[in-house]
Amino acid sequence: VIHETVTALSTTEPLLSLQMFLQCAQAANAANFENAAYEFLTQAFILYEDNISDSKQQVQVIALFVGTLVTLTNFTKENYDTLITKTTQYAAKLLRKSDQCTAICQCSHLFWVPGFHEDAQRVLECLQRALKTADRCVNESPAKLFVEILNHCVFFFEKENPNISAKYISNFIALIDEQISSMDTEKDSDEAAEISKAYHETIAYIKQKSATEERYKEIAV
Structure with a gap:
């Protein structure tokens, strides 16, 4: 019925x-x-x-x-x-x-x-596919999407997914640093500021966790 x-x-x-x-x-x-x-x-x-x-x-x-x-x-x-x-x-x-x-x-x-x-491998495959998709994005800043992906990576690191390691996140952070430094801040200052704020909030969270959890200290921030 x-x-x-x-x-x-x-x-x-x-x-x-x-x-x-x-x-x-x-x-x-x-x-x-x-x-x-x-x-x-x-x-x-x-x-x-x-x-x-x-x-x-x-x-x-x-x-x-x-x-x-x-x-x-x-x-x-x-x-x-x-x-x-x-x-x-x-x-x-x-x-x-x-x-x-x-x-x-x-x-x-x-x-x-x-x-x-x-299924740690399928998680990694999803995140890598998201990264490739973000890199090809033309209607939105890749940096904004990269920060979004980073937040998911930190979540899986916290949930002890073995494929999302401190090294993986460190490399991703380095990539985002490059993206943010190359953003045209004059072209869209509001969006750039929003992306930078979201990114630094995530970095601050990682630093906060590293003060009490040893594994977070391995993430280069």
């Missing part, structure tokens, strides 16, 4: 219907009804492919997919892998490079859910 009701709603309110399918999936997962949860998610994916064409809505929905999928810790590895791989593919196909970068970074968290699903 729920499935039929939500499906009927999809003809006039596809986004609302999609959100309801995701909520149903979470409820079914909590009750250990994996097959039902998987079916609800499948319907949400079909709605995305068939009815969500606005680029801003696509970005919003991918974030919803990620937020939902990381909670589905009762799924089998095979089913979970299928869903998170599909979501990451959606992220890589977004229209704007900047949106691709942000969404791929979000998807990296699908591959590192401590105690449930830990």
